[in-house]
């Protein structure tokens with residue numbers, strides 16, 4: 001059994017079933033402040049791990065049950081940015 005913790009602190013047991021890598025193209029980010037804003041809201045999201053945010057882009061691993069595409073989009077849009085595209089790949 002593998003146990004891992006997401007950035008928001010909850011424990012995930014078992015192999016990483018349902019974990020997917022996502023690259024998000026984000027519109028409206030212009031500087032380091034935007035990077036911090038996006039990073040902060042995504043870090044708080046249950047089911048999100050391995051987060052890396054740059055201007056215009058976020059890469060993360062998401063539990064598809066806890067952090068589906070609609071949740072990722074809504075979270076980022078609530079912070080004032082627009083998700084242009086999400087590319088998924090197996091984790």
Ligand SMILES: [Cu+2]
Nearest residue numbers: 030031033034
């Ligand atoms: Cu900015």
